[in-house]
Amino acid sequence: MRIELNQAIEMLNSHDNILILAHRNPDGDALGSGYALCRALRSVGKNAEFKYFDKIPKVFLELEACCENTDFEPSFVVAVDCADSKILGDFPDGRYKEKVDLCIDHHSSNTLYAKYTYLDDNAAATSEIILDIARAIGAEIDTLTAQAIYIGLSTDTGCFRYSNTTSKTMRMAADMMDAGINAGKLNRILFETKSKSYAALEAMALATLTKHFSEKCAIMHITLEMHEKSGTDETEIHALASLPRQIEGVLVGATIKEAEPGRYKVSIRTNPPVNASEICQIFGGGGHKRAAGCEIHGTLSEVKKQLLDAIEPFVRDVDPE
Amino acid sequence: MRIELNQAIEMLNSHDNILILAHRNPDGDALGSGYALCRALRSVGKNAEFKYFDKIPKVFLELEACCENTDFEPSFVVAVDCADSKILGDFPDGRYKEKVDLCIDHHSSNTLYAKYTYLDDNAAATSEIILDIARAIGAEIDTLTAQAIYIGLSTDTGCFRYSNTTSKTMRMAADMMDAGINAGKLNRILFETKSKSYAALEAMALATLTKHFSEKCAIMHITLEMHEKSGTDETEIHALASLPRQIEGVLVGATIKEAEPGRYKVSIRTNPPVNASEICQIFGGGGHKRAAGCEIHGTLSEVKKQLLDAIEPFVRDVDPE
Numbered sequence: 001m002r003i004e005l006n007q008a009i010e011m012l013n014s015h016d017n018i019l020i021l022a023h024r025n026p027d028g029d030a031l032g033s034g035y036a037l038c039r040a041l042r043s044v045g046k047n048a049e050f051k052y053f054d055k056i057p058k059v060f061l062e063l064e065a066c067c068e069n070t071d072f073e074p075s076f077v078v079a080v081d082c083a084d085s086k087i088l089g090d091f092p093d094g095r096y097k098e099k100v101d102l103c104i105d106h107h108s109s110n111t112l113y114a115k116y117t118y119l120d121d122n123a124a125a126t127s128e129i130i131l132d133i134a135r136a137i138g139a140e141i142d143t144l145t146a147q148a149i150y151i152g153l154s155t156d157t158g159c160f161r162y163s164n165t166t167s168k169t170m171r172m173a174a175d176m177m178d179a180g181i182n183a184g185k186l187n188r189i190l191f192e193t194k195s196k197s198y199a200a201l202e203a204m205a206l207a208t209l210t211k212h213f214s215e216k217c218a219i220m221h222i223t224l225e226m227h228e229k230s231g232t233d234e235t236e237i238h239a240l241a242s243l244p245r246q247i248e249g250v251l252v253g254a255t256i257k258e259a260e261p262g263r264y265k266v267s268i269r270t271n272p273p274v275n276a277s278e279i280c281q282i283f284g285g286g287g288h289k290r291a292a293g294c295e296i297h298g299t300l301s302e303v304k305k306q307l308l309d310a311i312e313p314f315v316r317d318v319d320p321e
Numbered sequence: 322m323r324i325e326l327n328q329a330i331e332m333l334n335s336h337d338n339i340l341i342l343a344h345r346n347p348d349g350d351a352l353g354s355g356y357a358l359c360r361a362l363r364s365v366g367k368n369a370e371f372k373y374f375d376k377i378p379k380v381f382l383e384l385e386a387c388c389e390n391t392d393f394e395p396s397f398v399v400a401v402d403c404a405d406s407k408i409l410g411d412f413p414d415g416r417y418k419e420k421v422d423l424c425i426d427h428h429s430s431n432t433l434y435a436k437y438t439y440l441d442d443n444a445a446a447t448s449e450i451i452l453d454i455a456r457a458i459g460a461e462i463d464t465l466t467a468q469a470i471y472i473g474l475s476t477d478t479g480c481f482r483y484s485n486t487t488s489k490t491m492r493m494a495a496d497m498m499d500a501g502i503n504a505g506k507l508n509r510i511l512f513e514t515k516s517k518s519y520a521a522l523e524a525m526a527l528a529t530l531t532k533h534f535s536e537k538c539a540i541m542h543i544t545l546e547m548h549e550k551s552g553t554d555e556t557e558i559h560a561l562a563s564l565p566r567q568i569e570g571v572l573v574g575a576t577i578k579e580a581e582p583g584r585y586k587v588s589i590r591t592n593p594p595v596n597a598s599e600i601c602q603i604f605g606g607g608g609h610k611r612a613a614g615c616e617i618h619g620t621l622s623e624v625k626k627q628l629l630d631a632i633e634p635f636v637r638d639v640d641p642e
Contacts, residue, residue, distance in 0.1 A: 160481045160494075161512055163505025167495035173481075174491035185485025185642075188592065191482055195569045203527075248516045271509065321506075 001116060005129075008118040009136045009212035011076075011102055012041065019074035020050040021096060023082040024089045027238070028155025028190070030058050033080040033104070035200045036148040038067045040130070040139035047072045057235035059189050063151065066144040076101050079114060081126035083107035083286065104129055109277055109286035124164040125150025131172055146179035150186065154158040158242070159191045162290060163272070178283060198239070205240055206257070210309055211247075216315040218244035219307070221256040241267035241291075251315050252279070256303055259295070264303045268292050272321035274314050282310045322437060326450070329439040330457045332397075332423055333362065340395035341371040342417060344403040345410045347510070349476025352381050354401040354425070354447040357469040359388045359458035361451070368393045372516060373410045378556035384472065387465040393641050397422050400435060401446035404607065425450055430607035445485040451543035452493055467500035471507065479563070480512045483611060484593070494574025519560070522551035526561055526576070532568075533629055536637040539565035540628070542577040542621060549580070562588035562612075572636050573600070577624055580616070585624045589613050593642035595635050603631045 003011075012018070014252050021040055022030035034050035041048035077098045082088050090096050103114035104128065108121035111286055123129050127149045134141060134149075139150075153173050157165040160173065186188045194202070201222065209220040222237065237257060244253030266283070268276040269291050276292035283306075285294025296303045324332075333339070343351035355371035362502055371474055400421045403409050411417050424435035427450065429442035444450050448470045455462060455470075462470075470553035472495050478486040481494065498504050515523070522543065530541040543558065558578060565574030574590045588602070589597040590612050597613035604627075605614025617624045 158490075158513075161505075161508040163509070165498075165504065167498040170481075170491045170495035170498065174488035174495070177486075177488040177491065183486065185593075186481075187482040188484070191568050192479075192563075192567050194567050199568060206524075242513075246513050246515050247520060249515050259559075 002112065002270060003118055005118055005132065005136075007121075008102060008104060008116070011116065012078075012133065015076035015101075015138055016046050017075040018046060018048045018078060019076070019096070020048065020078045020080060021082065021100070022052055022080050022089050023087045025054045025235075026052050026056060026081075026089060028060060029125045029127055029152040030081040031056065031063050032148045032150070032152025032155070033130045034227075035063050035066050035315075036127060036130045036134065036145050036152070037078065037080060037104075039142075039145040039148065040134035040137065042067075043140040043142075043145075044137055047270065048161050049089075053091065053249075054089060055235060057238070058233070059193075060151070063148060067146060078102045079094060079105075080130065081105055081107075083110045085113035086112070096128045104133070107286075107288065109281075109288075122166070124162075124166060124169040125152045125156035127156070127171060128172060133319070137313055141179055143177075143180040146176040147181045147186070148180055150183060151190070154183075154187065154188060159187055161183040164288070164290070195232075195236060197231040197233070198236045201226060201232045201237070202240060202243070206243065211250075212276055213312060213315045215247075215249050215316070217252045217254070217303065217308070217311050218247055218250045219256065221252040221304070222243055222258065223300070224258045224260070227258075238267075239285075242269055244269060245269040250310050251318065252276075254307055256300070258300070262299070263300075264296050264300070266296055266303070266307060267308065268273060268294075273318065279314055284286055306320045323433065324437045325582070326439055326440055326441075326453065327457075329437070330426060330454055332437065333399075333454065334458055336397035336422075337367050338393045338396040339367060339369045339399060339456070340397070340417070341369065341399045341401060342403070342408050342421070343371075343373055343401050344408045345373075345560055345615075346375045346556075347377060347402075347410060349381060350446045350448055350473040351402040351410075352377060352384050353469040353471070353473025353476070354451045356384050356387050357455065357466050357473070358401060358425075359446060359449045360401065360456065360466045360469065361455035361462075363388075364461040364463075365458055366468075369435070370395075372412075374412065375410060376424070376554075376556060377547050378559070379554070380514075381472070384469060388468060400424045400426075401451065402426055402428075402612045406432070406434035428607075428609065430602075443487070445483075445487060445490040446473045446477035448477070449490060449493060454490060462500055464501040467497040468502045468507070471497040471502055471504060471509070475504075475508065478512060480508055485609070493494050516553075516557060518552040518554070519557045522547060522558070523564070523607045524563060525551060527564065530565060532571075534633060534636045536568075536574070538573045538632050539568055539571045539640070540575040540577065540625065541565055542625070543579065544621070545579045548579075559588075565592055566590040566592060570641070572639065572641060573597075573632050575628055575632065575638070577617075577628065579621070583620070585617050585619075585620055585621070587615050587617055587624075587628060589615075594639065600635055 038050040100114035280292035280294040283294035359371040421435035601613035601615040604615035
């Protein structure tokens, strides 16, 4: 059931031995939220641990240093930034999949799988909610906690570019900067650095780009072979998804990534008024208005055709806002 | 002579019929500062006009609507965001070149050419200083003024990415968002849209990229022929300059742009600890620590050689911070 923020705060205040999980393949906001909540709870004397089980992008590795492992039997399980139990970053035996006590999230597509859910889809990032909670429980916001929050805020907003950014996001980021983080250096690593392998894959992917429906849709693909040839890490591919949408006049930018032969992961990025989540829901996926994802099975040309058929009604007779 | 902020405010308060100029080929901060100051002065009942004489990037054209022309004989001339009288965006007859009463600027390379100069090189953008001034004179900060300020803040910080961004910058941007601007839409136009011609020129320029000095320097060039072939507007080229610096490990990224046969404009972008302005000063140019420019004469290969010779001591035996 959905609860109010003060109820979520009260639950965290009244429990101890808190295990924090996030979504699988955690991104900057999932990691930032998880680590920040863990450090906040520890700073008020609780046992808390944040756990994830996937490889994370190397740019986030230094976050790992901010919460040492501890050992306790969890009595309260919190999921952050995870919209669906199907994508929960759980232990291999799936022990908490159906046993999340409290979910804190900003995805409007949240399935309310947890016992209690605090959902604010006006928050640009789950890290925004975590900062409100940390302040409410009287946690210390030291430099490492501030850095985790800032990484969550900045990665989910494209470094304060996207339309989900609010004045609250900006002021929270300002407060985190005042807590002593080196925002310029973080941004350089997160947003202004391309690895050589990424630069190579980018060039290959852009060479596959095609445009459709009066150039209102741009679509490109990445095969396993391209992935291998470039030497890119699985985790480096995420940023590529924003490229097709950047071309003037494009409303829907789609990136089709071969996960294994016959199975493709699709990232959709849109410009207003097109809702990316609605397109992805056709294939059982979801996400946000401007950024969403899904999986489609078939050959590359079948997947591309299915996707274009699904996109067409969203752009035909639709003009950019 | 250099003056304090309160003295600059007092001068603006005590004068009327104020002409505002900026640097030639005005960028987002020059235009944002000029328009915001003009609107601020008008809102407190003064005659004020902002003038520039060059073609501006089309993304800034809607700013023009924010200050209608008026007709008065200027009695006080203010230059904003202009570090040197040599680059003042003056009337064709150069009538104000040596007659600027007050310069308001954030470039540390300012030559103090004006009668009075208020210089704050800790400000991320001149627009930051203009907002402080506008507030101090009791100006109304309506949505159009807020938009001009936001454009100045965002363009000079790479949309709040670069290390010049401070918590003050972030809070000012938050205040401008609260004044009703559509920041998401502005950012999409300013930072997330590539024209087809730009995308074509980008691909051609990246194909010329070479690396030097253990890959700590990356350099690329744009010839008049490439420029023409891509169909790009002169004003679209600015954004390309940030690309060479984005490659992992690069400390100095240089872009050489043919202005006319035998004359090249060079843009330098650096990562810490290298000072871009120091490199450009060798050729009589200047700018900021992370972004600067200069002109070099000769053939393309001569220019490239001169530039590499100048860069070498800045990167040899230097490690990234």
